[in-house]
Amino acid sequence: MAGLLSNKVVCITGASRGIGRACAVESANQGATGLVLHYLGDKETETEAHELKTEIETRFPNARVAIVPGDIADPATATKTVEVGVGAFGRIDVLVSNAGICPFAEFLTMPLATWERTRSVNLDGSFLIVQAVANQMKNQIPQGGSIIGVSSISALVGGEMQCHYTPTKAGILSLMQSCAVALGKYNIRANAVLPGTIETDINKQDLSDAVKRENMIKRTALGRLGRPDDLAGPVVFLASDLAKYVTGASLLVDGGLFVNLQ
Known part of the structure; x- marks a missing residue:
């Protein structure tokens, strides 16, 4: 049976682990034939990316994987990612802009460098890759595609140790809303997913506090923290033709955390 992403080419940033990795595996499971997987490029993510490529191409014989290293905050990385994707597969149908960091920090003593690095990776990096891929989607035949920005529940609420992080996630949500307006005429859809508390490397230290x-x-209505694969289904939906009339939307994937006031 054909999958929801049958014959599509999917590009994912920050794909070596966590949410990005889960989205890559599920995209292949849903029939994507080309995967352009970006990763940071240090020794650890290099190993992870090659392992992921091997896993996907072994489990899903119809899928091919191209991996691209680079700092997502560097404009050259966005350009390179598109070039590699188009060179390998001829087009890009889906972008999942996922790469991000959250170095927890106290606001009053936060070094400027922490603010600048968080902003440059999370917000600048999202802008750069979305712009680069949108230009490719505009120019390819048939024209169009689906862009999904990984925002956060933190776009809607605050966190004591996240005064640098929450503005970037609000910015990604806003970026997707405006891109939906700017890109609709090119048959490009832009939507955001807003994860709640998902257990990944980004919050491993924070969640090591047992209390x-x-x-x-306890605050989460479904009674558990999220897993990376909990995001993969909603992302695939937004990427697929099931969501062909959905653009400018934001989808909370938080197990009922946001609505629980008690």
């Missing part, structure tokens, strides 16, 4: 972890679980 905080238990409180987060």
